[in-house]
Amino acid sequence: AQSVTQPDIHITVSEGASLELRCNYSYGATPYLFWYVQSPGQGLQLLLKYFSGDTLVQGIKGFEAEFKRSQSSFNLRKPSVHWSDAAEYFCAVGDMNRDDKIIFGKGTRLHILP
């Protein structure tokens, strides 16, 4: 079955430091992959998505992610985080075989130290 694993429940980094959030997926074919961000009490905002083509994807707010088929990974990165990046981050995979449902990982809570 399709699944998404975010191994880190919490990540704490200092403001200005680099960030990498890990995501691994299980899917039988080339997946549609997404990263979303959710601030407390808010809905989801799409950071970036991968459907095909260049495996390094640029998103909003200075985020990027790299699709690595050999590792079944789609890690999210940012070279220098800002205090406003503190939020919950969800990796997700789109399941084309199930009416295009999106399956979410459990999320990673990002904390920023001043």
Added chain:
Amino acid sequence: GAVVSQHPSRVICKSGTSVKIECRSLDFQATTMFWYRQFPKQSLMLMATSNEGSKATYEQGVEKDKFLINHASLTLSTLTVTSAHPEDSSFYICSAREKGLAYNEQFFGPGTRLTVL
């Protein structure tokens, strides 16, 4: 573009009453809308998928008689929580898929916080 709204953003109701939550695609037609619920500090769990003009498809374990979904038009889907109980308190988020897109990107609403007393 691709804006999805939800109404209300927050609702408090008494146990035993029914609550209706609306999900609207404001600037596109949505052939499919999805309903999720999210418990505190947890991920989104898909409840059901609704296609315009047809019955919703519910995920395993979701009571269809309790969570009534209607997708009457290409821009509106409603979720009615019937005979709500405190355990139904949650954050409900809808999403919509735009008609005609080749890929399955979904656009998410801002969510509705339901509190059942």
